[in-house]
Amino acid sequence: MVKKIQLALDRMTKKECIYYIDETKDFIDYIEIGTGVIKEYGMNIVKEIRETYPSIKIIADMKTCDAGKSETEQAINSGANISTVMGFSNINTIKETLDAANTLGGEMLIDLLGISSKEQVTSIYDIGARKFCMHIGKDMQSKGEQLFTSMFDLVDDLTDVTVFAAGGINEVNIKNLKGLPIDTFIVGSGIASADNPRKAAENIKKIVSEF
Numbered sequence: 127m128v129k130k131i132q133l134a135l136d137r138m139t140k141k142e143c144i145y146y147i148d149e150t151k152d153f154i155d156y157i158e159i160g161t162g163v164i165k166e167y168g169m170n171i172v173k174e175i176r177e178t179y180p181s182i183k184i185i186a187d188m189k190t191c192d193a194g195k196s197e198t199e200q201a202i203n204s205g206a207n208i209s210t211v212m213g214f215s216n217i218n219t220i221k222e223t224l225d226a227a228n229t230l231g232g233e234m235l236i237d238l239l240g241i242s243s244k245e246q247v248t249s250i251y252d253i254g255a256r257k258f259c260m261h262i263g264k265d266m267q268s269k270g271e272q273l274f275t276s277m278f279d280l281v282d283d284l285t286d287v288t289v290f291a292a293g294g295i296n297e298v299n300i301k302n303l304k305g306l307p308i309d310t311f312i313v314g315s316g317i318a319s320a321d322n323p324r325k326a327a328e329n330i331k332k333i334v335s336e337f
């Protein structure tokens with residue numbers, strides 16, 4: 127299956143979001159509007175990006191951990207295709223999120239940040255979740271943590287799932303992820319902090335096309 131690239135827009139202005147989308151749109155499959163960007167601009171940023179780019183897939187990184195129904199409705203009604211929910215949330219929050227996304231024709235992505243229990247992931251799968259994100263957060267990255275092979279054991283016996291991976295991926299270290307069961311590579315600072323963001327996105331697309 128063709129590997130996908132998700133551009134994560136984090137800690138930047140609206141103008142910068144548009145700049146990075148325009149620079150990279152030939153090479154990316156999804157735009158992720160980061161949690162901090164949504165906190166800064168509210169749901170209007172999702173609406174505006176949807177209006178400007180009517181056909182691109184948008185992930186609203188809501189990082190919902192409670193009030194699953196209303197937050198997911200906010201995201202999907204603003205034009206997002208996918209809304210995120212934290213895997214450590216109460217199972218009812220995840221269920222409410224899934225139901226709201228399904229009702230509105232959207233999808234739910236489970237962020238597995240901080241989760242190491244296979245049992246917990248299986249219980250989320252059992253209520254119908256099919257998209258999971260393996261995630262090393264910014265504050266973990268700053269302590270030297272990075273994506274590692276055995277974390278994918280959490281999803282290895284689940285059928286029909288789509289696996290996303292996030293956490294400090296760039297055009298150099300992405301080669302270390304070859305062979306892992308990743309469908310979509312989420313790249314934020316690896317593109318936004320590159321000297322040439324367009325070239326970085328192009329390189330990353332080329333590298334994963336050879337995986």
Ligand SMILES: O=C(CO)[C@H](O)[C@H](O)COP(=O)(O)O
Nearest residue numbers: 134292293294295313314315
């Ligand atoms: O969800 C996020 C932070 O919580 C980021 O979008 C994700 O980690 C990708 O960014 P980076 O490539 O800079 O790590």
